[in-house]
Amino acid sequence: MIPSPIPEESRQKIISVSDLKYVYEGGVQALNGVNLKVSKGEYLAIVGGNGSGKTTLAKSLNGLLKPTSGTVLVAGRSTIGLRVAELARIVGYAFQNPDHQLFCATVEEEVRFGPTNLGYPEEVTAAKVEKAIEAMSLGRLRKEPPLSLRLGERRRVSIASVLAMDPEVIILDEPTTGLDAEEAAELMARLRMFNDDGRTVVLITHDMKLVAEHARRVVVLANGRVSLDSDPRGAFSDLDLIRQSNLEPPAVTLLSHRFAEYGMPQDIISPEEFVLHLLRQRGGI
Amino acid sequence: MAMFIDLYTEADTFLHRMDPRVKVVSILLLSLLAFLVTNLYSLLVLLAFIFLLLFLSRATLSRTLFALKFVVRFMLLIVILWPLFDPTGTPVLATLGPVKITEPAIWRGVTSAVRVGCLATVWYILMFTTSQRDLVRALVKMGVRFDFGLALAISLRFLPTFGALIENIKDAQRARGLELGKGGLLKRSKNYVAVLVPTIVSALRTADTLALALQSRAYGARADRTYLRDLTMRAADYASLGVVIAIFALPMIARFVFDIGI
Numbered sequence: 001m002i003p004s005p006i007p008e009e010s011r012q013k014i015i016s017v018s019d020l021k022y023v024y025e026g027g028v029q030a031l032n033g034v035n036l037k038v039s040k041g042e043y044l045a046i047v048g049g050n051g052s053g054k055t056t057l058a059k060s061l062n063g064l065l066k067p068t069s070g071t072v073l074v075a076g077r078s079t080i081g082l083r084v085a086e087l088a089r090i091v092g093y094a095f096q097n098p099d100h101q102l103f104c105a106t107v108e109e110e111v112r113f114g115p116t117n118l119g120y121p122e123e124v125t126a127a128k129v130e131k132a133i134e135a136m137s138l139g140r141l142r143k144e145p146p147l148s149l150r151l152g153e154r155r156r157v158s159i160a161s162v163l164a165m166d167p168e169v170i171i172l173d174e175p176t177t178g179l180d181a182e183e184a185a186e187l188m189a190r191l192r193m194f195n196d197d198g199r200t201v202v203l204i205t206h207d208m209k210l211v212a213e214h215a216r217r218v219v220v221l222a223n224g225r226v227s228l229d230s231d232p233r234g235a236f237s238d239l240d241l242i243r244q245s246n247l248e249p250p251a252v253t254l255l256s257h258r259f260a261e262y263g264m265p266q267d268i269i270s271p272e273e274f275v276l277h278l279l280r281q282r283g284g285i
Numbered sequence: 286m287a288m289f290i291d292l293y294t295e296a297d298t299f300l301h302r303m304d305p306r307v308k309v310v311s312i313l314l315l316s317l318l319a320f321l322v323t324n325l326y327s328l329l330v331l332l333a334f335i336f337l338l339l340f341l342s343r344a345t346l347s348r349t350l351f352a353l354k355f356v357v358r359f360m361l362l363i364v365i366l367w368p369l370f371d372p373t374g375t376p377v378l379a380t381l382g383p384v385k386i387t388e389p390a391i392w393r394g395v396t397s398a399v400r401v402g403c404l405a406t407v408w409y410i411l412m413f414t415t416s417q418r419d420l421v422r423a424l425v426k427m428g429v430r431f432d433f434g435l436a437l438a439i440s441l442r443f444l445p446t447f448g449a450l451i452e453n454i455k456d457a458q459r460a461r462g463l464e465l466g467k468g469g470l471l472k473r474s475k476n477y478v479a480v481l482v483p484t485i486v487s488a489l490r491t492a493d494t495l496a497l498a499l500q501s502r503a504y505g506a507r508a509d510r511t512y513l514r515d516l517t518m519r520a521a522d523y524a525s526l527g528v529v530i531a532i533f534a535l536p537m538i539a540r541f542v543f544d545i546g547i
Contacts, residue, residue: 026351064456085462093460099490100450100457103482113479117462147486161461 012040013073014090014168014200015061020070021224022056030056032224033070038202040168043195045203045211045232048221049246054204057221058171061202062091075168089118092167096174098158102146107138107157110146114165132164135190152183159187169200176210188214212236212250212269220245237267292352292412300342300414304522305423311529312411318533319403325396327536327547332399334532335406342414349409356405360398367394417441426516439495447488454483 015038022031030053038044048054059065060072063079063086072079075090092114095101104110111132115125133139136156141149146157155175162170172191176184192214195201203215211218211232218235220228222245228235236242236253243249256268256277263281268274295301300308315335322328339349350357367390374389411420421438425431455465458479465476539545 059456062460064459083464084459085464088460088462093457095453095457095460097453097487099487100454100483101461103479103486113463114461117464165462 013037014040014075016071016073016076017057017060018071018073020057020060020072021068022053022060022065023068024056030224031060034221034224034226036219036226036229038169038200040200041195041198043192043201043203043214043216044219045205045215045217046219046221047205047208047211047245047247049206052221052245053224054221055173056224058093058173058202058204061169061171062093063087064093085117088114088165088167090168092162092165092170094159094162094170094172094175096177098151098154099147101158101161102154105145106143107146107149107160108133108142110157111138111160111164114161118165128164128166131166132160135163135194136160137190152179152187155179156187156190163194167199169202170194171202171204173204174206175203176205176207184210206247208236208242208247209250212253220247222246232269233267236269292409293416294344294348294413296343296414298342298414299521299525300338300410302521303414303525304516304518305415305419306427306516307518307522307526307529308411308415309420309423309427310526312407314529314533315407316404318536319400319407321540322400322536322547323396324547325392325399328396328399328403332403332406335403335410338410339406342410344410344413349406352409352413353405356401360401363398363401364391364394367391367397422512422514422516431510443491446491447484450487451480451484454480454487457483 015036017034017036020031020034020036021029023029032053034053034057036057046054046057056065060067060079061074063072063074063082063084066080074082074087079087102110104113108129111129112125115128120128133142136159138153138156138160141153141157146154149157155178159170159172159175170191175187175191179187188210191201191203203210205211215232218228218230218232219226220235220242227245228238228241236249239249239254239257250269252271252274253267253269256264256274257266260266264274264277268277315331319328319331322331368386369384371390371393372385372387374387377385377387378391379386415423417438420441421434424437425434429437459465463476463479465480466473468476536547540547
C-alpha cells in the first residue's frame, strides 16, 4: 500500500524553485524564500495551513504568478520569460473549484478546450481528448452538459480538461473536497495511474490521510517557507512540527503515538501497518 | 489572498466616530460642491480640504494611491484627451490636421481631472471611515427601505468577492492555455465567454445559497424591524454637520447672492 521512494538522483528535475519570494499587490508577502526541486515521476504533496502559501506556490509553478524575487525553472526554463499558455504544455493545474473552469455545452468540448488553445493539429487534439476522457472515465458522459453533472463528475471533467493538454506535471488543488469516500478513492486511483505512467503529480491539500496514502514526498509550508521536506513517514513522526504548521496528522499516526508505551513504532501512516505491528506484538504473526 | 479588500479600515478618528448620516450628507454636499465649482483654484482649495480630511482619517498615502490608482489613471486620461477633443477658445497652441490644441481646453481638462479627483477622494473617505453596516444603517435611518438597504449591503459585500472570483476564473482558464488579450476583436470576445459563463454560474449559485441562508434566519418574518444598535447624533456630529453646511453654503451665497465666480 505504501509506495517506496524512488532514489532522487536517478531522475531528471522538472521543476526547480530557488529562493522564491512572492509579494501580492497590496503588500501581503505570501512566499518568503521557498526552495524546492521536483523530479520527473514524483508524487508530491504540498501541505500547510490556510495562508501558508500553498496556492501561491502552485500558481508560481505554472507561471500564473511570476516571482517577486528568486527563480522558478520549469523543464530548465525560467517562468519569467514564458507565457502561461506555453507553460500549460508542461504544468497542468486543476483548480479547486471545477465550477471556475467549466463553461462548454458538452463534456467533450470542455476537454477539448485546452489542447485547442495550445494549437495542436486536429488529429493530435482528438487523440489527447480521447485519452483524457478515458483516464477520467467520462465516456458515458461525453455528450452531457458539464455544469449539470454532480460535483464528483464535474471535478473529473475539470481534471480531464487539464490532462488533455498532456502535461508532464499535474497540480491538483484539494481534488477531493466535496467528494464522498467512494468518489475520492476512485479519483485518487486514477491519479495513481497517471503517476504510474511516469508523470509528476503535485497534490495541494489539507487532508493528511490522503497524503499518507498516496504521496511519496511531503513538503510542508509554513509562513511562506518550506518547513519540512520528507517522505510521509518522516513527516508525520514529527507531531510537533506538523501541528505548528496548523495541520493534523492522520488518525492512525496519532493512535500509534498513544500506543508508544506498548512498543508501537511512531511512524505508522496506514491502518495496515498498525494492524501488522499489533499482530506481530501479540505473536499472531 | 486579499487582492480585493473592503476599503473600510478600523481606526479611532473623529471621522470614524462621526454619525454615518452626517458623513453621508457631508459627502453628498461636498460632491455637489465639486460639481458647482467651476474655477480651478477654488477646486484646488476644495481638494486641499478633502486631503486634510483624508489625513485626519489616518489613511496612509500608499493605501490611498493603491485604492485610487484607476482614478489617477482616469485623471491622466482626461488631462490628455480633453484638449484633443475640445478645439474651442484662444490662444491656439498647436494645430495637427483637424486637431486644434488651445490653452483654455488644457485648463478645462485639468479642472475636470481635479474635479474627478475631489469626487473620488471624498467618496473614498466615506468608504474608508464607514463600515458597510453603518452605511446601510444610515441610509435606512434616512428613509431608505430596509430591503433596499440590505440589497445594497449585500452588493457592496460581494463586490470584492466577485472581483476575486473573476480573477480566479481568469487564472483557471489561463492555466488551460486561454490567452485573453490575444487575437482580433471577435476572438477576444469569444475568449471572454470562457470567463463569463463560469462567473455567471458561480454568481447564481452563490445568490441561491445566500437567499436560502437569509430565509433560514427568518428574514422578512416581521415587517417592523428592531435594531441592535441605534444611531444617535452627538454634539460633535451636529458641529461637523454645521461646518460642512457652512463650507457648502458660503461659496453658494458668494455665487448666487453676490455673483462672485467660484
